[in-house]
Amino acid sequence: MKVPPLPSDRNATGRTFDEQERAYLMQVMDSGTLICTSGTHAKAFEEDLAKVFGAKFALSCSSGSAAVHTAVAAVDPEPGDEIITTPITDMGALTAILYQGAIPIFADVDPVTLNVTPETIRARITPRTKAIIATHLFGNPCDMDGILAIAQQHDLPVIEDAAQALLAKVGDKYTGTIGNIGCFSLQQSKHITTGEGGFILVQKEELRRRMFLFINKAWPYNEPNPDHEFLAPNYRMTDLQGAVGRGQIAKLHDVVAKRQASAARFVEELADIDGLTLPKAAQGSVHAFWKMPLIIDSSKIDGGVDAVSAKLNAMGVMNAPHYVKKPAYQCRIFAERRTFGNSQFPWSYREQQDGTKIVYDDADFPGAIQGLRDVLVLNWNELYTDSHVSALISAVREACR
Ligand SMILES: Cc1ncc(COP(=O)(O)O)c(C=O)c1O
The missing domain is CATH 3.40.640.10 (Type I PLP-dependent aspartate aminotransferase-like (Major domain))
Structure with missing residues (x-):
């Protein structure tokens, strides 16, 4: 499709x-x-x-x-x-x-x-x-x-x-x-x-x-x-x-209400797919649906996020597999401390102050690593009509098959 x-x-x-x-x-x-x-x-x-x-x-x-x-x-x-x-x-x-x-x-x-x-x-x-x-x-x-x-x-x-x-x-x-x-x-x-x-x-x-x-x-x-x-x-x-x-x-109120209404339908109609977790606000909270993040379990959906992303692309649905791709501390600015010239400020300053070395280690971020591995983000918009949402629902169902 x-x-x-x-x-x-x-x-x-x-x-x-x-x-x-x-x-x-x-x-x-x-x-x-x-x-x-x-x-x-x-x-x-x-x-x-x-x-x-x-x-x-x-x-x-x-x-x-x-x-x-x-x-x-x-x-x-x-x-x-x-x-x-x-x-x-x-x-x-x-x-x-x-x-x-x-x-x-x-x-x-x-x-x-x-x-x-x-x-x-x-x-x-x-x-x-x-x-x-x-x-x-x-x-x-x-x-x-x-x-x-x-x-x-x-x-x-x-x-x-x-x-x-x-x-x-x-x-x-x-x-x-x-x-x-x-x-x-x-x-x-x-x-x-x-x-x-x-x-x-x-x-x-x-x-x-x-x-x-x-x-x-x-x-x-x-x-x-x-x-x-x-x-x-x-x-x-x-x-x-x-x-x-x-x-x-x-x-604004109208924009958010429309996003919430179309998102509610999308979430409800895809709830039966095993291995797909749809966004849900905690009890007592309300989601504003800037985007539609999907969590995909690769043990249940073949090929995980990357396979679903490729299938959605083939159907013409823009998507962001793995969202920002890596946790921020892996970016060069943090990994190489590229800040002010070669100073490595403020980390170097802190080390001089009291010997504290700040280390960013993957082992401290199991949630971030798992979350980015499993997330695929769809755009969401207040101008999606019922037929846009129907098409998206069919596309996601197809891509998760
Ligand atoms: C969570 C979050 N904080 C801050 C910003 C920065 O906003 P801006 O792009 O307007 O500088 C963004 C922008 O995408 C964001 O998503």
Whole structure:
């Protein structure tokens, strides 16, 4: 069988920009003010974001990577301090840690959800741990109760990376509003997009101010006696992005609801395939279905992920076998410590400080290795019709045969 082309988030087939985005964009153009410090749209977008997510404050910024960097900077680690995170994520969420002089310490993940587990986070905590990053992969929330309990015990802030999990929920709270700081991406492939872009949600004024400063070269706009207070980049989005964001945020509930409805049908209709595990949120949580990760058991489905991937490709279904392919610590940046010149900072600095050698060893990551071996990721989109979903269901059934 051949599956007809599916709506794609890479272009207009799977993205919705309408009169609303156009009207806001024209307002920015006509105003002649494209910068968010004097424009009105990025500010209005932030107000919309805070309302939609039920957060006290929202800050817009230039990317999801910038959002995570800003959150890490708000925690203000000393060089050589440790931040616990996941080995299965976008590299932008990890370079954020290194740019602040801190060392990423990887927890292991559950091999089915690929989310970090509370037990492995607990095992990685040391006196130098400064924060925990919980990344809600593919739109499925982490075990936030477990993670928050550990964080409270050790008095550590929790940064949620909800770049892939807009309007996912744990209980009655949206991911990104459960920990101390929530980070989001508005890059082209996310639930809603401004091309590039990101935002941060936070409840405490002190953290909000520090993060606002970090996004703005540490310049406290509108305060008396301003000064550049500390080292900080320019991570602002433009008012053009703010304008598009305002149009997009109004569509978010609908985007997520449509993804959830079509995903529910897909998951239900394929539930009988032996050796195929479909995504499922934990009891009391809600999945936002950024992507559709399938776990394939090679002892039951011949050839495992690679065979299924090849068959899906032959049927015209784009898919990502093994997702990011390898745990982040195997990438050259970590394996060869390629950071600032030949310094190997911050690992080398830490070794000089107290002799601690941070070693990333496959033996500590059985969950990540198994999860990446067994996962095949399908794109998901709010514009999938019933017939698209029917075709996908038939294709996956055929590929798993
Ligand atoms: C979990 C996660 N964190 C952070 C990022 C970085 O976001 P951006 O690409 O907007 O910099 C991404 C982007 O794909 C992501 O998936």
